[in-house]
Amino acid sequence: MTITRRQTLLGAAGATAALALPRSLMAQSGQILHASWGGGVGDTWTGAFAEPFTEETGNAVRIVEVPNPEAQFRAQAGNPQYHTGIGTFVQGVNLMRDDMLETFSIDEIPNMRNIDEKYWLKTEDGRLAGITPYFAYYGIAVNTNEASMDDFGSWKNLADEKWAGRLGMTRPIYLSTYDLTILSKAAGGDEFNTAGGMELLKGMAKNVLNVSNSLAQQNTMLERGEVAAMPFYSVRVWSLNEAGVDYVKMVIPEEGALLLPYVVVAPKGVADRELVAQWLNFIAGAAPQERGMEISGYIPASNEAEASDAVREKIGMSFADLRAKLYQPDWGHIAAAQKETVADIDQMLANL
Known part of the structure; x- marks a missing residue:
């Protein structure tokens, strides 16, 4: 097997994270093993997807929480121990580019017909390499005890000198993928033309109190008012609000927020392929995606999903209206340019 550039970059860390499963968790006929991030994500997959699928079909799905499903897939290439796993669209x-995924025809997963094709992960010949279960979005989280939501009506406000020492920021690996992309759009460019976005990112970086290393740290910074605002994930703010932290609010600036699609993929050579296709088709349906929204705030990808009155009140609009405010970039280009973009951002930050 040819070792790819990304496999080399994962190195020992990826291999260590993907040690062989205990025999009790090995893939078995009639049971789906799904690799998921931990915490709230695992709970969402259990309650919204796995348990209902088991009740409907009689086939068990076990959610296995791991630090990085992508690393598991790479370490187990040629001998997959999971049937499916969740990942970001870039992952x-x-x-897919490294030829590590099983692909399916649209006839095998017909529920994908109810999801806009621009959100599909597909090969050049049109086969499905992943299923889109839901979205989050990347906007600006504001502690309303420290600032007004109106203070961040534009992404450009993050570069305003009045916020010196008052903002939070994530690491360059995510800045390259998310922050730079949406800041470039705000500056009149896009993911292909990022010069203006880099200038805005530089201005924001000058205002940053702390570059956080984890989502937990970012949550704490916002909740305690250590920062007034920072670019952040909608589902994290949803979780804070559900926990009673109602003074942290999500702002979609006038230029829009960045749509973050997630994908569920199956490793190449996966066992029980027919059952896996049935599971993937279930994931692509409206009902489990609606349950996922109720549990953790993920936006359904299916055009047939409808918001309950309670959900509509929380988000202030329908799913269709919300999706219309979100920017979907060319994730393929972003993934291909990521290494170079991270290096450029590292250099920019070092020169501040």
């Missing part, structure tokens, strides 16, 4: 693109 899905990289796995």
Whole structure:
């Protein structure tokens, strides 16, 4: 097997994270093993997807929480121990490019017909390499005890000198993928033309109190008012609000927020392929995606999904209206340019 550039970059860390499963968790006929991030994501997959699928079909799905499903897939290439796993769209693109994913026809997963094709992870010949279960979005989280939501009506406000020492920021690996992309759009460019976005990112970086290393740290910074605002994930703010932290609010600036599609993929050579296709088709349906929204705030990808009155009140609009405010970039280009973009951002930050 040819070792790819990304496999080399994963190195020992990826291999260590993907040690062989205990025999009790090995893939078995009639049971789906799904690799998921931990915490709230695992709970969502259990309650919204796995348990209902088991009740409907009689086939068990076990959610196995791991630090990085992509690393598991790479370490187990040629001998997959999981049937499916969740990932970001960029991770899905990289796995697909490295020929590590099982592909399916649309006839095998017909529920994908109810999801806009621009959100599909597909090969050049049109086969599905991943299923889109839901979205989050990347906007600006504001502690309303420290600032007004109106203070961040534009992404450009993050570069305003008045916020010196008052903002939070994530690491360059995510800045390259998310922050730079949406800041470039705000500056009149896009993921292909990022010069203006880099200038805005530089201005924001000058205002940053702390570059956080984890989502837990970012949550704490916002909740305690250590920062007034920072670019952040909608589902994290949803979780804070559900926990009673109602003074942290999500702002979609006038230029829009960045749509973050997730994908569920199956490793190449997966066992029980027919059952896996049935599971993937279930994931692509409206009902489990609606349950996922109720549990953790993920936006359904299916055009047939409808918001309950309670959900509509929380998000202030329908799913269709919300999706219309979100920017979907070319994730393939972003994934291909990521290494170079991270290096450029590292250099920019070092020169501040």
